[in-house]
Amino acid sequence: MPVRNTTARWGSIAQLFHWVIVALIITQFVLANIASNLPLGLAKLAMLARHKSVGITILGLAVLRLLWRWANPTPELPNTLKPHERVLANVTHATLYALLFAMPITGWLMSSARNFPVSWFNLVQLPDLVAPSRPLYEALHTTHAVLAWILIATAVLHVLAALKHHFVLKDDTLRRMLPFTSSR
Ligand code: HEM
Numbered sequence: 001m002p003v004r005n006t007t008a009r010w011g012s013i014a015q016l017f018h019w020v021i022v023a024l025i026i027t028q029f030v031l032a033n034i035a036s037n038l039p040l041g042l043a044k045l046a047m048l049a050r051h052k053s054v055g056i057t058i059l060g061l062a063v064l065r066l067l068w069r070w071a072n073p074t075p076e077l078p079n080t081l082k083p084h085e086r087v088l089a090n091v092t093h094a095t096l097y098a099l100l101f102a103m104p105i106t107g108w109l110m111s112s113a114r115n116f117p118v119s120w121f122n123l124v125q126l127p128d129l130v131a132p133s134r135p136l137y138e139a140l141h142t143t144h145a146v147l148a149w150i151l152i153a154t155a156v157l158h159v160l161a162a163l164k165h166h167f168v169l170k171d172d173t174l175r176r177m178l179p180f181t182s183s184r
Pocket residue numbers: 025028029032033036048051052053054055056058099100103104105106107108109110111118141144145148
């Protein structure tokens with residue numbers, strides 16, 4: 001399987017970025033959910049610390065993913081797409097990329113505003129981005145939660161589109177993002 005993208009298929013590195021980030025995002029929802037059901041205490045803080053570290057990992061991977069995308073050819077969208085479907089696909093992908101940055105950055109800002117330091121798995125201490133402020137924390141908390149819902153809605157649309165390509169249109173769109181497959 002080629003490492004680099006071609007204009008017809010995603011290479012193994014782009015696929016690895018895609019699927020590792022999907023797995024980490026699912027992890028984020030699970031960790032946030034577990035944390036929100038725990039009473040205030042050490043267990044909750046430990047769960048949130050894990051959520052923050054995984055979130056910072058996603059931020060780093062999103063930067064590397066975009067750099068890799070720019071350094072590679074990008075597979076073209078199927079030429080069977082109507083103009084409005086082309087726009088919808090591009091807007092959905094751009095929204096997902098934007099959220100890969102906006103989710104971790106609002107989380108990091110929120111933690112700084114709450115005066116809770118952020119570290120990456122206790123290995124790297126990250127700087128505070130803003131001074132402590134209760135109203136700012138509350139605004140960022142709401143923003144982080146609303147963005148999480150927008151992420152869910154956009155990802156559902158994205159998954160439905162991938163499934164439609166595979167099962168209804170029977171084209172290569174899903175297969176070319178999957179390892180161990182070949183394009184027709
Ligand atoms: C893609 C990355 C991320 C996703 C998908 C994500 C998702 C979520 C979700 C769904 C919640 C629950 C929101 C609610 O209360 O309804 C949450 C809470 C939280 N997130 Fe994230 N998050 C991400 C990254 C981060 C990062 C990088 C940080 C900090 C560095 C962070 C800090 C927090 C904190 C502190 C809370 C709990 C807020 C509270 O209840 O006081 N998140 N996150």
